[in-house]
Structure formats: structure tokens, C-alpha cells
Amino acid sequence: MEKIRRNERMSAMLKILTDAPNQIFTLSHFCDLFGAAKSTMSEDIDLLREVTRTFGLGELETVTGAAGGVRYRGTVSPRDARAYIEGLCANLSGVDRVLPGGFLYYSDVLSSPEITTRMGQIIATAYFDTAPDFVLTMETKGIPVALTTAYALGVPLVIARHNSRVYEGSAVNINYVSGSSGSIQTMSLARRAVREGTRALIVDDFLKGGGTAKGMVDLMHEFNVSVVGMAFVMATVNPEKKRISGEKALMTLDIRRSGEDMTAVVKPAAWLCGQ
Amino acid sequence: MEKIRRNERMSAMLKILTDAPNQIFTLSHFCDLFGAAKSTMSEDIDLLREVTRTFGLGELETVTGAAGGVRYRGTVSPRDARAYIEGLCANLSGVDRVLPGGFLYYSDVLSSPEITTRMGQIIATAYFDTAPDFVLTMETKGIPVALTTAYALGVPLVIARHNSRVYEGSAVNINYVSGSSGSIQTMSLARRAVREGTRALIVDDFLKGGGTAKGMVDLMHEFNVSVVGMAFVMATVNPEKKRISGEKALMTLDIRRSGEDMTAVVKPAAWLCGQ
Numbered sequence: 001m002e003k004i005r006r007n008e009r010m011s012a013m014l015k016i017l018t019d020a021p022n023q024i025f026t027l028s029h030f031c032d033l034f035g036a037a038k039s040t041m042s043e044d045i046d047l048l049r050e051v052t053r054t055f056g057l058g059e060l061e062t063v064t065g066a067a068g069g070v071r072y073r074g075t076v077s078p079r080d081a082r083a084y085i086e087g088l089c090a091n092l093s094g095v096d097r098v099l100p101g102g103f104l105y106y107s108d109v110l111s112s113p114e115i116t117t118r119m120g121q122i123i124a125t126a127y128f129d130t131a132p133d134f135v136l137t138m139e140t141k142g143i144p145v146a147l148t149t150a151y152a153l154g155v156p157l158v159i160a161r162h163n164s165r166v167y168e169g170s171a172v173n174i175n176y177v178s179g180s181s182g183s184i185q186t187m188s189l190a191r192r193a194v195r196e197g198t199r200a201l202i203v204d205d206f207l208k209g210g211g212t213a214k215g216m217v218d219l220m221h222e223f224n225v226s227v228v229g230m231a232f233v234m235a236t237v238n239p240e241k242k243r244i245s246g247e248k249a250l251m252t253l254d255i256r257r258s259g260e261d262m263t264a265v266v267k268p269a270a271w272l273c274g275q
Numbered sequence: 276m277e278k279i280r281r282n283e284r285m286s287a288m289l290k291i292l293t294d295a296p297n298q299i300f301t302l303s304h305f306c307d308l309f310g311a312a313k314s315t316m317s318e319d320i321d322l323l324r325e326v327t328r329t330f331g332l333g334e335l336e337t338v339t340g341a342a343g344g345v346r347y348r349g350t351v352s353p354r355d356a357r358a359y360i361e362g363l364c365a366n367l368s369g370v371d372r373v374l375p376g377g378f379l380y381y382s383d384v385l386s387s388p389e390i391t392t393r394m395g396q397i398i399a400t401a402y403f404d405t406a407p408d409f410v411l412t413m414e415t416k417g418i419p420v421a422l423t424t425a426y427a428l429g430v431p432l433v434i435a436r437h438n439s440r441v442y443e444g445s446a447v448n449i450n451y452v453s454g455s456s457g458s459i460q461t462m463s464l465a466r467r468a469v470r471e472g473t474r475a476l477i478v479d480d481f482l483k484g485g486g487t488a489k490g491m492v493d494l495m496h497e498f499n500v501s502v503v504g505m506a507f508v509m510a511t512v513n514p515e516k517k518r519i520s521g522e523k524a525l526m527t528l529d530i531r532r533s534g535e536d537m538t539a540v541v542k543p544a545a546w547l548c549g550q
Binding site: 004006007008010011012013014015016018019020033047048050051052054055057099100105107108111112113114116117139140143144147148150151155156157158159161168169190192193 | 287425
């Protein structure tokens, strides 16, 4: 192979690392790929660490030890995260998106690849240290943000369903009380979808009473899986008391009524503003 | 700002471009960001074009004209696409994944961030030239690959639902005949989700009879939207005749029975092998 220049090598290396977020690559891997010495690779990585930091493009981390190497994490700084969520809140607040019955229309936000990618990075940043083995969501609207979170964390996504389907094979079903309607519903997950003794991060689109979230926690217990955290795109201000605790939402939603008029007040959640 | 070296500038530029696939950035944007001249930026881009080509990391394209600039497309070469899909087929073929009733278990594949990202790039590569304005899918299992396809194409994702929900606002409902069960089902999409006169690419996980796909085409006609293409992760070999035509699947599925035993034969689709 022709001799590769540092600028080419660095660009390719950063692209390869960012295509596989949170995965550790050994130095040897890059030495072989580029036909360069370890010392040269180390210098490249030092330079790339500076680049990503300077331009707010996430972080390169060197991991020491037997399974060591270098990994990319698409971390978002507290300031950038807050600014981004504030922008979203401005888009979602007001009267335009309030539907009859006091519901907020934000399906477009929840299925936007660009927005969910950023939200996934913000959620992942908060949970890297908890080292989940997979992300769990409940169909349907939380799937995109759960996928992007799983991508940023470098782990698989597991999707629980409303009913067990023939094409999922043997499944574990649990009943739970839906927080919004108070009715009993069923949640189902294929037995082969999850390994015992692993760690789950729950990600979903909407938290109101917490019934569905509680159901997901119970479901994980059935699989002997520990829940390391729970993240939501939106949490309602009311009811203040949820059936779960310790969760992180990105935004809070308050629908204020004044006669016939309803206004959505959407704000960044407190944990995003604390830093 | 301190003077930025070419290797740092190029790495950052490629990262910024690849974070927003298929979006055009003007040269001026990068000139401002890096405090460099247009001629320098052009040289950087030429070098990056070579880098991405050499390492199979997609393509940088210069777009001329008033709205011109440079864009990144995560294109996958025919050879790489075929090799990747062949690897998936090897994983999915055999007896282990066949469930009672002759269904194939591949939910793990459909919700893997890593696999769906690659599948999305392969589908997008086939449809860049059709210039869709958005990707349409039908809940639930196709959502991840539809999201990654939309991300690669740089367009929004729109999700049709089984029933209209209160929190979607006014919706268009259509009835369609489910290909697998022959029963009449309802498909629903919020009015505000789609603009008239735009172009849709349909992406879904599974194609058997084509009833659901036909329903999505009919739904788009209700919105006065043209369908520029249809892509599926998996298409069954039987029935050979589908209710739609012109679709591209990534893989074909044939469940072969021999007494009590069932074996899945999963192959790359013909269009992936033709080149």
C-alpha cells in the first residue's frame, strides 16, 4: 500500500472510531490497517483527542489494561446538552402542538433521525458509567430514541411488546397497570432476547404515572436483569409522584388550561440545568 | 483561535460531514469554522475524498450550483453490500432460528443498532438518486431500519400506525388486506405528518404477500405523495407474486420442511448479486 499521510490516517481513524461508538479498538488494529508504528498511532490519537475536544465532537478515551485500546464516545457537554434541549423545548412549547384532550403532538420529533441521534447521545452521556449491556424500550414511540441511545452506548436494543407474537417464540408475559388509563395491560418479551444476570438501561418516550416503566422494571426482574437507569424524552409535571424513581427525563411537560385554551409548557429537566 | 493544522482540520471536517449524511455544507461554512481560505478547504476536501474511497468509508461529493458545497454519503459498494448481507444470511439460516409455525426469529437483527445502521446505508445507497423527501414505515419491527435509512438519506422518518391515537391529532385512516392473514386491518397516519406533493421511500422489515406494503402505497396516494421506491429487510420466496412490484429486499427467506424439521434458507436478494 502507498504510504499514508498523517492527515489521511487521522481522518480515517476518527471515522472508523466514531462509526463504532464505545467500542474499544486496539492500537495494533490501526497499526495493521495503516502500516504504521504504535508510537505514531499514539501521537495520532493524542492529536485526535484534542480535535474532538476543541470542536465539541465527543471524546476519545484511552483504555489501559489487557483489553485496552482506544474508544470514541459521543459525549455531549452539559452546556451543549442544555442548549440543545432548550431549542427543542422552544419548538414544542405553545398552543400549536396541543391536541384536543390536552395531548402534545411530537411524533415528528420522536422519529427525526437527527434529533433522536442527538437525544441518544445526551442520554448515553449520562449513563456511560453505569455500563449497561443493553437498552430496553417498550414499543412503539420510544424505539427511535432507544435505538440511538443503544448505538451511542455500543450495546444492543431490546424491544418489549404489547402482546407476544408467534414469531417471537417463547416469551415472558407480565401484567402491569397503565399509568394513564389505570387499566391492566400485558407486556411481553421473547425469552431469547435477554441473557440472565445482565444490566439494562430503560429508555422510553413518555413518562406520566410510571406504570409502563414499572412494568419494564418488573419484566427485567423476571429475567434476573438489573436495571441501571431509566431515561425518558418527556415527563409530565403531573402527577408529581411517579411509580418509579431515579429516572432522568430530558424535558418536562405541563399543559396549562385557561378556559378553552391549552398551552404546552415544555422545559429542560432539572438535572440538565444543575451543572 | 490558535492556528489549526491540516490533519486536525481534516479530521474534524470529516466528522462534521459524516454526522449529517447527505446534507450539503458550503465551503464558506468550513472557512468560517476553521479560519482558512476556500482554496485550502478545497484541497482538504480532495484529500478526504481519497481517504474515504481508499478505506471504503463512503463518499464525499462536491455539489455545484447556487446551493452547492460538499456532502457526505455513506454509500456502500456493491461488493461490500453483498459480503455484509451474505454474513447476515449465514447468521439467519439453519434450524436454530425457526420457530413453531415456520416463523423466523430475527428481532435481534432488526433492533441491532450496528446491523440496522449498515442495512440503512445499503438501502440508502440504492435510493439516493430517487431523492425521497421522507421515509415511511409501518409500526413496529421495521422502525429501526427505517430510521437508519432515513438518517443515511438525511430525511425525516414517518411512522404509520395500526390505529389512530388521540395524541396524533386528526388522521387519515385506510383499510387494507393483510397479506398473511387475509383479514382487513386499519392503517393510520396523522394529517400533519406529511406534506402534499412530496416523495416517499417505503422501508419495512418483512414482505410476504405485500398487503401491508400495498396499504402504505394507498395511504401515500391519500396524501398526494408519490412513492419513489420500496425496500425490505426480508422477502419470502413464497408467494412469488406479491401485491406490489419494483421493491428491493435485502434477503429472501425460504422455510423448507422435511417431516417435522424446518430449515430457514436465507439468501442475498438477486439485485445485490447482479453487479
